[in-house]
Amino acid sequence: AQSVAQPEDQVNVAEGNPLTVKCTYSVSGNPYLFWYVQYPNRGLQFLLKYITGDNLVKGSYGFEAEFNKSQTSFHLKKPSALVSDSALYFCAVSDNTNAGKSTFGDGTTLTVKP
């Protein structure tokens, strides 16, 4: 079985400060990891993914994430937060033994204050 944990329901940061949204995962095979963002009454928008290769993955809107196999983590980061980054963020995992099915975390609400 595969699972995702996002340990923080809410993350609050000041505009211009760095942000981190945490994600840990559990899979039986090699992990495929994704971050999505959801704005109110909208579907999920893809931000970035890790499939293989470099542990540091760069994605849309200046976001990046670091894959850490030993800690089974895939934390989302941005060096300088914007007020417009305020949204709901989801981490998702799939693996190479269960292609097609992604398991999502329960989401982290990011609030960036001016």
Place this chain on the structure above:
Amino acid sequence: DTGVSQDPRHKITKRGQNVTFRCDPISEHNRLYWYRQTLGQGPEFLTYFQNEAQLEKSRLLSDRFSAERPKGSFSTLEIQRTEQGDSAMYLCASSTPPGLAAQETQYFGPGTRLLVL
């Protein structure tokens, strides 16, 4: 707009009625997924298709739920005899055929919000 589209965006129905939702994937995507999302939770996998073949169904998909993708393009999700617990956002996503990674990025539609009274 060439993204994933879903219709309707909102549906209010009375308990016991049947409802049907439609999803049109990105045209070159042969995989199509259905998820359900309730307030405060992430999307939960329901089922997915590769072309017209339904390859996996979650145990969440009770006998009252049925999904089809008859020509390998658009898909429908029908809920029969709706219950108040069916109230949720129903999300559709599509992806390209898997490459070496066996899992490609899923692109989501805006969702259909269902309210069962």
